[in-house]
Amino acid sequence: MDTSPRRRATRTKLYEAAVTLIAEKGFSSTTVDEIAERAGVAKGTVYYNFASKNELFEELLRHGVGMLAQSLQQAADTALADNGTRVDALDSMIRAGLEFIDRYPAFTQLYVAELWRTNRAWQSTLRTLRRQVVTVVEDVLRDAVATGELNDEIDVQLTASALVGMVLVAALDWQAFQPERSVDDIHAALSLLLQGRVSGS
């Protein structure tokens, strides 16, 4: 069963082992033997729990993106329930995104590395998952336009992409090149950009 606690634990161990290895070396140079070894599990166990290396990876993606989308959605909901504006909601989502990346940097690396590839087996899976994330942002943007909080000339889809990209790249650079800085610090810098308070003194 999927819900057997024992099996669940094994799968989680395999996810964790796979995510870091694949983030480091890429999917195809990561071997199943390595994954099993790092998870502290026999190779046969991998194939008892997943049909193939590919399937292990796809479920890993689903698992990670599910967590991210949920975390973003919750951030937006909380901000709005708390009498915040839509821009406050966006700001909360930026923070939630940063916290996610801080907690699961390997997953983020791997996601970015695979998202725009063509001709991959899991390409359609990945596109579906992308929508799951971007839609959350788009919805808030659309709402903000509807309520007059944002300029109605903005291109919702593209702006959502750009915002996601802003957070993604800034956060990955942060992790890679200035890991000593705090989430607050990074969040403040990006907030400034979101609020358009970059221009002008």
Added chain:
Amino acid sequence: MDTSPRRRATRTKLYEAAVTLIAEKGFSSTTVDEIAERAGVAKGTVYYNFASKNELFEELLRHGVGMLAQSLQQAADTALADNGTRVDALDSMIRAGLEFIDRYPAFTQLYVAELWRTNRAWQSTLRTLRRQVVTVVEDVLRDAVATGELNDEIDVQLTASALVGMVLVAALDWQAFQPERSVDDIHAALSLLLQGRVSGS
């Protein structure tokens, strides 16, 4: 000689073949045989021209990033020489970035996919190349702060990352999901974001 016209042509063919294949499938699942085949060249020729698969890839990266950095720098210089503001220069760089991605989408995909990996042979090469690009943006930002054109509270490094990320992700999404749109169109949407004219009606 490196400058032998024949060799030059062969190398160019190999770059072109390699860049699309690696963008599609990633470095390690792209085989040297495939690269040679697509370039219309024998496998031995690859090894006559490059010491290894790795070196071919590194030189490919150097080649591509060089073009990008030059194009960005030129955009900034032209805008400034044309009596533009620093923000105009940033806007021009956004456009130059979009045009580059439009012309070399495969290279961009590959760059993004490899940039944040750890434990890779070419990691240090890639970091050096990243600086080459980001520095151009940072310089303009710093200038803009010095002249009072931008808020002096901004974090130059992080803002530069964020801007690059914004363009990168928006452009890749554009290519992948709405390829029919024009550069002008995308540029306009991102300009709006840069100028902070998103907020307010």
Added chain:
DNA sequence: GGCATTGAACTGACCGGTCAGTTCAAAAAG
């Protein structure tokens, strides 16, 4: 012009090694 020589450039069959995936008997866990 015709002919020989040179060597950079290219060729492609081949080799040693690696890896995904399969199988299974036996043990452990619950």
Added chain:
DNA sequence: CTTTTTGAACTGACCGGTCAGTTCAATGCC
């Protein structure tokens, strides 16, 4: 007794890199 894990053995495909041999444009010579 059932479910899950173990771990080792095996297979067949694939792949990076090598190298002895071939091609051919340029050069020099008569």
